[in-house]
Each structure stands twice: as structure tokens, then as C-alpha cells.
Amino acid sequence: MSQARHHGGDHSPIRPFRNxxxxxxxxxxxxxxxxxxxxLSGGAGISWLPLLAVGPALAATTNGPRGVLCVGLLAxxxxxxxxxxxxxxxxxLAAVLAALVAVALAGGLASALRGxxxxxxxxxRSVAETAQHALLKPVPATVGPFQVAVRYSAAAAEARIGGDLYALIPTPYGxxxxxxxxxxxxxxxxxxxxLVLGVFREAAYDEPDLLSVVDRIERSLARNLGPDDFVTAVVAGxxxxxxxxxxxxxxxxxxxxxxxxGVVPVEPAHPAPPxxxxxxxxxxxxxxVLPFGDGDQLxxxxxxxxxxxxxGRAFYPLDEGLARHVCDEPSRTLGALHDELLSHVGGRLHDDAALLLIRKPTVREVVVPEPAVCGAAGTRPATRPTARSV
Structure with a gap:
């Protein structure tokens, strides 16, 4: 698999049992x-005794040195x-027993090296996890007026991060x-x-114009990248x-x-280079500039x-998949898309993949409690949800 990104560590209660x-x-x-x-049933004697070495040899692949030695002593x-x-x-018999001891000792050493x-x-992996959180910071379920969901998968085995990037931040300019x-x-x-994410996070706060944000990233890459390197990107605000x-x-x-x-691709009116x-x-x-109203998603x-x-070498039809699975909860939409994508490729991606979905909730979906006011007897009346425009 690709390693799908999930925030937070594994706090599974069954880990001690697995150990x-x-x-x-x-x-x-x-x-x-x-x-x-x-x-005992066949009475074949020496022809079966060497097979006892399978026990400690197998234990070396799954257990620690102590377990291997215990199986070896038993054998x-x-x-x-x-x-x-x-x-x-x-x-x-002495030759067979010596072989069993040798296999047990070798298995114990192999188990120690494996451990x-x-x-x-x-x-x-711990360092990679830390780098991931520093580079691709967790995105909350709500950012500003948007519902947000992110799915990221690194194609490299045991990887947590790759060459795909994303960021979504509230700024003084939206x-x-x-x-x-x-x-x-x-x-x-x-x-x-x-480099791109660092420049974007700084420029997004400093520059009032979105094109100026892109210019800052462009200038930084021009100073630091080689002649054949580039980054394709969509910057939105x-x-x-x-x-x-x-x-x-x-x-x-x-x-x-x-x-x-309906699902519509947003083609650029004037294509720009990476x-x-x-x-x-x-x-x-x-x-x-696009109209983006209540209930719209991107x-x-x-x-x-x-x-x-x-x-069959057929590409995954993302637009069709999105039309099938889109709903009012971005996390559910991306979860269904990601599962269908993995099923399409047979369980493992061969390239890094990132999905970021934002949705503008409708006025009816955004509710906030009224400020509570203490009554004359010192009791706090129940709050009543009130629709708030976003």
C-alpha cells in the first residue's frame, strides 16, 4: 500500500496481547x-529426527532469541x-542432536539480528512520522468556513512522506x-x-494578493532548484x-x-507553466475567480x-468516482474514493497520491449555541441552536 496518512499514533488496546x-x-x-x-506412530527412527530442526528454524522468523532457544531445547x-x-x-544420535543445537544457536543469533x-x-519510521507532521501538518475537519478532508498515500514502502504536498491555512486574507x-x-x-510549503505558509500570511503568493514561491524555487526540476501546483484562496x-x-x-x-473540471482559462x-x-x-456558494465542494x-x-492498464476515473461517492461529509467522500482507488489498482499505489476536499456548508448546517444567561435562581437555561450565516 501505499501508506495512507492518518493523524495520531496507534493506541490499539490489543498491542500487549500481540506482544x-x-x-x-x-x-x-x-x-x-x-x-x-x-x-512415534511410524517408528522410522533416524529418518524423522532431523525434522525437529524445523521448530527452532521457524521460531527464528517470528520470535525473539529466548523463544528460539526454548524451542531448540525442547527439540x-x-x-x-x-x-x-x-x-x-x-x-x-549425537550427530542429530549436535545439528539441532547448531540450528537453535544459529536461529537465536538470526532472531537477535532481526530484532x-x-x-x-x-x-x-518514528523520525519519518515526525517529519511528516512537520511537513504535512494535520488539517482539522473545519478550517474557516469550510469542511475539510485530506487523504495522503506515499507509494514507497514504509514511507510516510513523498513528493506530493498540500496545506490549508486561515490567513488575514481568507x-x-x-x-x-x-x-x-x-x-x-x-x-x-x-521548501514549497515553507514559502507558501509565510507568503499566504504576508501577501494580500494570491498571485503575489505564487510569485514568492516561484522566486524561491528559481534560486534553489536545478534546471530540470519543477513543481506543478494549484494555489487557491x-x-x-x-x-x-x-x-x-x-x-x-x-x-x-x-x-x-454534477462534477465539473476547473480548466485554467490561460494555462501556466509549473x-x-x-x-x-x-x-x-x-x-x-469562481463562484463558490453554500453546498459547493472542490x-x-x-x-x-x-x-x-x-x-488492464485503464486509468482510475476520478470524476466518475467522485460523482458516485460525493456526500455532505468530506471525510466519508474521500474515504470511499480512497478505498475504490486501492481496489482499482489491486491494493498498492505506484505513485504518491494526495486528495484534498473542501466543502462550503449551507446556512442550515451551521449552528451555534446562544450565549447562556443565568436565571434569577442561579440556574443556567438550556441553549437553543441558532443558524449562523458563514
Missing amino acids: RVAVLPVLPVLVVAVVVLVD VALGATLGVHDGVPGRE RRERVLAAV VRLIVGDVRGKGLPAVGTAA YPRTGHLEMVNCGHAPPLLVRAAG LGLRTLTGHTPDLQ LLYTDGVTEARDR
Whole structure:
């Protein structure tokens, strides 16, 4: 899988139980027991005794060194007992027992090394989790006048972050957001994503004009990126009620869902080059203004979603999926889209994928309690929800 992003850690109450199961080598003991039963029923003697080594070898893949050694001691003890019972010659029995001891010791060493690698991996994942929260900060369910939902999946195994980026923040000039995709993969792409997000968060607060925000990002990338590097992005803002501003820099067109129904791609009237390539083309982006009223929704995404292919090499139809699953709760909409996307590709994405959905709730859906006033007897009357325009 892709690793879908969820905020917060894993606080599952069943983790201690899992740890206890990991210490108890149930399956290796069952294997040893089966070998013993086969030997006792068949009486084949030496031909079955070497199979006892499967127990400690299997324990080395699932258990710690203590569990491996316990299974090894059990195998040696049962091997000696069966050897005497079957009348195995002394030298042959000694050779089998020595082999069992060697397998148990080697398995214990392998288990210790595996445990060390797992601890290193856990530490690396912890660092990646911290970097993720610093780079792709958690987005609350409500930002300004919008309901918001985010889904992010990094294609790299064990990864938490990649080359896709997003941010949505309230500013003195209204809510502003960005969704982008860095050319390339790996750590260089993560570094570029961090640069873009850092500049965006600063410029979004400082610049009253959305095009000035884009210009700040462009200048920063021109100083720091190589000649072949660039970032496609959509930068949007909500400066006043009912109007959404947007600047598309070589990115996939967002999908607009009107309250009355229907999914419409927001194609840029004047296409602009990706961020970092303006000096090569000399073309400056234009500001696009859209009406955005109560009940309207806007989905921004990266090409890891639309370029996801199934076994027949067919692309995922995002617009059709959005039309099927759209509802009044952005988190449910994105959850259904993400599940359908994974089903389309067979369970694992091959590119980073980001989805960000905003929705303007209707007046009826936004309720706030009236201020409570103490009565003459010192009691507090019940509050009554009142509709508030947003």
C-alpha cells in the first residue's frame, strides 16, 4: 500500500496481547509436536529426527532469541528421548542432536539480528512520522468556513512522506490552500516539497494578493532548484464570501461539485507553466475567480490518483468516482474514493497520491449555541441552536 496518512499514533488496546503472542512460539512447538507424533506412530527412527530442526528454524522468523532457544531445547530433549526410544545408534544420535543445537544457536543469533533491524526500522519510521507532521501538518475537519478532508498515500514502502504536498491555512486574507506535485521521488523531492510549503505558509500570511503568493514561491524555487526540476501546483484562496480564487501552475484541474449536482473540471482559462519553469517560458499565471456558494465542494488531487492503473492498464476515473461517492461529509467522500482507488489498482499505489476536499456548508448546517444567561435562581437555561450565516 501505499501508506495512507492518518493523524495520531496507534493506541490499539490489543498491542500487549500481540506482544505476548510473539513471545510464545506456538507454531514452532506445534511443528515439533507433529514430528514427534509421526515418529512415534511410524517408528522410522533416524529418518524423522532431523525434522525437529524445523521448530527452532521457524521460531527464528517470528520470535525473539529466548523463544528460539526454548524451542531448540525442547527439540533436543525430545530428539534424545525419541532416539533412545527408537534405538538409534549413539554416534548417529549425537550427530542429530549436535545439528539441532547448531540450528537453535544459529536461529537465536538470526532472531537477535532481526530484532535489531526491526528496532532500527521503528526508529526510522518514528523520525519519518515526525517529519511528516512537520511537513504535512494535520488539517482539522473545519478550517474557516469550510469542511475539510485530506487523504495522503506515499507509494514507497514504509514511507510516510513523498513528493506530493498540500496545506490549508486561515490567513488575514481568507483561507488559502495549495496542492502540488514535485518532479522526481525520494529525499530530493521531499526537500523540494518542504521548501514549497515553507514559502507558501509565510507568503499566504504576508501577501494580500494570491498571485503575489505564487510569485514568492516561484522566486524561491528559481534560486534553489536545478534546471530540470519543477513543481506543478494549484494555489487557491477564499478572500470573500461566494468567491474562490485559483491559480493553476501546470497541475491537474480541480473538480468542482455544485450543490445542485454534477462534477465539473476547473480548466485554467490561460494555462501556466509549473512552478520553477517561468523563466524558461516567460509566461505568468492568471488569476481565475469562481463562484463558490453554500453546498459547493472542490476536490484537489495529484496525478498519483488519476494515473493509477488497473490490471488492464485503464486509468482510475476520478470524476466518475467522485460523482458516485460525493456526500455532505468530506471525510466519508474521500474515504470511499480512497478505498475504490486501492481496489482499482489491486491494493498498492505506484505513485504518491494526495486528495484534498473542501466543502462550503449551507446556512442550515451551521449552528451555534446562544450565549447562556443565568436565571434569577442561579440556574443556567438550556441553549437553543441558532443558524449562523458563514
